[in-house]
Amino acid sequence: MPAETLLPALDPMPIPGPPWLFHVLWLVTFAIHVVGVNVVLGSSLVGTVASFDRDRAFGRGVAKFFAEINTWAISLTITFGIAPLLFLQVLHGRLFYSATVIVAPAWLGLLLLLMAAYYLTYLGKYRLRAGKGAALPFALSALLFLCVAAIQVAVHLLSVQPGRWEGVLAQPWTLLADRAFVPRFLHFVLAGVTLAGILLAWIAVRRPPAEEERANASARAMFGVKIALLATVLQLVVGLWLTISVPREVLLGLMRGGGATMAPFTIGIFAGFGLLVFLARIRDPFADRASVRRSIELFGLAMILMLVTRHQLRDIYISAAGAGSTPATTGQWGVFAIFLVSFVLCLALSIVALVKSARDRPPHGEATA
Amino acid sequence: MDYPIRDFAMGGGILIAVVAILHVFVSHFAVGGGIVMAALETAAVKRGDRPLRDLVKRSSMILLLLSTVFGAISGVGIWFTIGVVHPAATSSLIHTFVWAWATEWAFFLLEVVTALAWVATWDKVSPRTHLLLIWLYAFAAFMSLVVIQGILGFMLTPGSYPATLSFRDGFLNPTYLPGILFRTGVCILLAAAWMAFAALRENDRTARARLSRILGSVGALGLGIAGIGWLAWERALPESVQRLFLGEKPLLATLATARSHTFRMFLVAAVLALLVTLLPRLQSWPVAILALLAGAGVLAGYERVREGVRKPFVIAEQMFSNGVLVSEIDALNEKGILSKAVWATKEAGGRAVSTGEAVFRAQCAACHTRDGYLGIRKIASAMDADFAVMFLTAMRDDGANWKARAAGQAVRPDYPFMPPFVGTDEELNALALWLASLNAPAVAEVTRAR
Numbered sequence: 001m002p003a004e005t006l007l008p009a010l011d012p013m014p015i016p017g018p019p020w021l022f023h024v025l026w027l028v029t030f031a032i033h034v035v036g037v038n039v040v041l042g043s044s045l046v047g048t049v050a051s052f053d054r055d056r057a058f059g060r061g062v063a064k065f066f067a068e069i070n071t072w073a074i075s076l077t078i079t080f081g082i083a084p085l086l087f088l089q090v091l092h093g094r095l096f097y098s099a100t101v102i103v104a105p106a107w108l109g110l111l112l113l114l115m116a117a118y119y120l121t122y123l124g125k126y127r128l129r130a131g132k133g134a135a136l137p138f139a140l141s142a143l144l145f146l147c148v149a150a151i152q153v154a155v156h157l158l159s160v161q162p163g164r165w166e167g168v169l170a171q172p173w174t175l176l177a178d179r180a181f182v183p184r185f186l187h188f189v190l191a192g193v194t195l196a197g198i199l200l201a202w203i204a205v206r207r208p209p210a211e212e213e214r215a216n217a218s219a220r221a222m223f224g225v226k227i228a229l230l231a232t233v234l235q236l237v238v239g240l241w242l243t244i245s246v247p248r249e250v251l252l253g254l255m256r257g258g259g260a261t262m263a264p265f266t267i268g269i270f271a272g273f274g275l276l277v278f279l280a281r282i283r284d285p286f287a288d289r290a291s292v293r294r295s296i297e298l299f300g301l302a303m304i305l306m307l308v309t310r311h312q313l314r315d316i317y318i319s320a321a322g323a324g325s326t327p328a329t330t331g332q333w334g335v336f337a338i339f340l341v342s343f344v345l346c347l348a349l350s351i352v353a354l355v356k357s358a359r360d361r362p363p364h365g366e367a368t369a
Numbered sequence: 370m371d372y373p374i375r376d377f378a379m380g381g382g383i384l385i386a387v388v389a390i391l392h393v394f395v396s397h398f399a400v401g402g403g404i405v406m407a408a409l410e411t412a413a414v415k416r417g418d419r420p421l422r423d424l425v426k427r428s429s430m431i432l433l434l435l436s437t438v439f440g441a442i443s444g445v446g447i448w449f450t451i452g453v454v455h456p457a458a459t460s461s462l463i464h465t466f467v468w469a470w471a472t473e474w475a476f477f478l479l480e481v482v483t484a485l486a487w488v489a490t491w492d493k494v495s496p497r498t499h500l501l502l503i504w505l506y507a508f509a510a511f512m513s514l515v516v517i518q519g520i521l522g523f524m525l526t527p528g529s530y531p532a533t534l535s536f537r538d539g540f541l542n543p544t545y546l547p548g549i550l551f552r553t554g555v556c557i558l559l560a561a562a563w564m565a566f567a568a569l570r571e572n573d574r575t576a577r578a579r580l581s582r583i584l585g586s587v588g589a590l591g592l593g594i595a596g597i598g599w600l601a602w603e604r605a606l607p608e609s610v611q612r613l614f615l616g617e618k619p620l621l622a623t624l625a626t627a628r629s630h631t632f633r634m635f636l637v638a639a640v641l642a643l644l645v646t647l648l649p650r651l652q653s654w655p656v657a658i659l660a661l662l663a664g665a666g667v668l669a670g671y672e673r674v675r676e677g678v679r680k681p682f683v684i685a686e687q688m689f690s691n692g693v694l695v696s697e698i699d700a701l702n703e704k705g706i707l708s709k710a711v712w713a714t715k716e717a718g719g720r721a722v723s724t725g726e727a728v729f730r731a732q733c734a735a736c737h738t739r740d741g742y743l744g745i746r747k748i749a750s751a752m753d754a755d756f757a758v759m760f761l762t763a764m765r766d767d768g769a770n771w772k773a774r775a776a777g778q779a780v781r782p783d784y785p786f787m788p789p790f791v792g793t794d795e796e797l798n799a800l801a802l803w804l805a806s807l808n809a810p811a812v813a814e815v816t817r818a819r
Contacts, residue, residue: 006711015467017468071485075485079474085445086474089459100452101452102373104375108450115438332536338472339468343475349479356494356501357494361493367496369492
């Protein structure tokens with residue numbers, strides 16, 4: 001049956017605002033979510049590698065660092081995942097729902113994997129705090145996060161290609177047969193590893209440590225830089241692989257988009273190369289703190305530009321499949337204003353809460369909570 | 370309805386119920402925990418009450434793990450599940466209420482940040498800062514309830530929304546405020562019930578009794594608020610539903626039964642709350658477990674009744690639970706349900722699906738499974754094809770009543786808990802034959818006996 005026949009009709013309910021507004025909100029909230037995803041994925045992987053380090057004290061120290069980060073990062077990542085999911089459903093609900101129904105067991109199973117990975121992270125954290133090893137919980141949680149990432153990538157690819165729906169419903173394993181699946185998945189994973197490595201290095205050198213801590217901090221920073229460098233080198237190969245794996249008409253669509261599509265894509269690639277150069281130059285992270293900081297900035301730039309490209313590619317995929325649409329719109333500006341005020345208020349209060357939590361340290365002898 | 374269809378062995382409705390029930394317990398505890406722990410920590414700081422402060426501290430980690438981990442993931446889980454089981458309804462709700470959900474998300478963000486900060490700063494920050502964190506958490510958690518109740522209430526009692534299509538009319542619907550009142554009470558009740566376990570871990574017997582007494586009275590307060598909320602909620606329901614509660618239709622006794630069970634749970638929870646308040650030394654693990662189960666039973670009963678009252682709609686007076694819109698009944702009777710439900714003939718794994726079974730998947734499978742929950746084989750066990758045709762024809766005729774009711778006329782459908790059958794004669798006959806074929810030998814025996 002032709003894919004157009006199987007495409008659900010557009011929801012007759014108009015969307016409550018202009019599409020551009022949802023695109024902007026989607027992209028902004030998704031960018032924050034992806035930072036979290038990278039931290040969580042990368043931290044769990046690098047933490048696992050560190051847990052198996054022959055220098056047990058060093059390995060556990062690094063693993064503990066990532067465990068402490070991850071218990072916060074996972075919560076915030078899930079929370080920041082909700083908003084883009086909302087806006088995605090407004091704009092591409094019929095594609096998204098259809099794909100998730102077709103792979104429902106994996107899609108719903110993702111929640112169990114996520115929950116298990118989260119609790120394993122807490123288990124690892126408390127084992128490390130108690131001075132015990134945590135390689136197994138970390139390895140398991142990293143494996144589960146990888147599965148979650150794989151499911152997300154597969155569902156995304158399926159949702160933008162309605163022509164594959166009928167085949168995947170009949171033979172579920174063909175979900176993974178998309179040529180772009182493996183490079184796209186690796187692209188995400190390597191980005192996470194790069195960020196985790198740079199983060200480890202940056203936190204280690206951010207402030208000059210006490211003299212007795214310097215050797216340990218330097219070792220951590222160098223470990224982070226090496227991991228990030230290796231992941232970035234691999235990323236360049238995977239990036240090329242991903243580019244040639246995308247369907248021809250989609251790639252052509254990207255090129256025909258002119259400056260609007262080619263500028264973010266090209267600058268993003270250059271930012272990746274720049275990141276590689278800065279990471280490769282670092283010999284002593286303490287002496288070259290500027291390069292470590294610049295690496296973070298370049299990673300951020302490359303990530304944001306690649307997200308823009310990803311967003312554009314989605315639209316090109318959808319257009320190529322003949323599934324594009326112009327939904328009817330209506331204005332709910334009053335409710336939108338309530339959302340905006342609530343969001344600004346909650347964000348401000350969150351910042352106040354975090355700043356107060358970090359700064360308020362009563363002098364010795366005074367009461368604490 | 371024009372979306373791909375997934376057959377769940379347990380039934381899509383049960384799948385949603387399992388995820389939703391787990392989530393509502395945790396999310397209500399998360400809201401109530403904020404309110405109760407903020408109040409108790411404030412009292413502890415003012416009075417310098419160490420045991421009370423320790424009680425809150427012992428309870429805080431559970432709040433964090435349940436609220437930010439299980440609550441967050443199961444909340445997303447409800448979304449995933451309804452999107453898979455009722456994609457059309459989910460899409461419709463998203464289009465109407467996306468800004469409300471986005472607002473709830475903003476409060477949830479504050480909730481998660483403050484929960485993490487609050488738990489991480491015990492013994493580190495000043496009491497004043499710590500109280501600020503828990504009160505911010507309580508505010509954010511309660512506000513998320515205030516927002517989400519508008520959507521939940523809308524699905525049950527859309528008020529004048531179908532006529533005006535105004536967000537405000539849909540959000541501030543007749544069961545909005547009573548629902549908030551009821552849920553707030555249950556939140557407080559569940560928080561007190563959860564915290565009772567932390568109180569039992571207090572080593573000093575006198576302090577333990579005092580803490581149990583405090584939590585007993587907090588639970589009783591929550592129960593009182595929930596009781597008032599329930600009564601107000603029932604009064605806000607349409608009169609026809611209230612009559613069902615009183616057993617007007619003996620064949621549809623489920624609602625009245627669920628309501629009676631809920632009242633029993635109310636009673637058990639009230640007796641236990643008073644017992645612990647008046648005789649706190651009787652507080653023990655079995656009593657605490659029973660109280661928690663009773664509190665959970667009150668909430669589960671409410672959700673069961675709420676879901677029951679909403680049937681056969683997923684969005685009242687607009688969309689039936691199988692995704693058929695009231696507005697498309699005539700068109701589907703003319704063109705056939707399979708003209709829209711093109712995926713009904715396609716099953717996971719590629720098995721061939723007959724026309725009758727495809728009609729079942731398109732119209733009935735949202736609520737009925739083949740052999741599990743509301744199993745159609747059992748329901749159709751005494752039907753032969755002729756009887757099934759007669760029954761389905763009557764259900765198709767009922768479509769006119771549903772349309773008239775949605776248009777505001779005082780008409781009562783003959784099958785108030787079932788969507789009407791929609792489809793052509795050929796589809797109706799195919800479904801009837803398929804239903805009869807499910808129990809072919811048994812029906813043959815009945816026919817022979819006649």
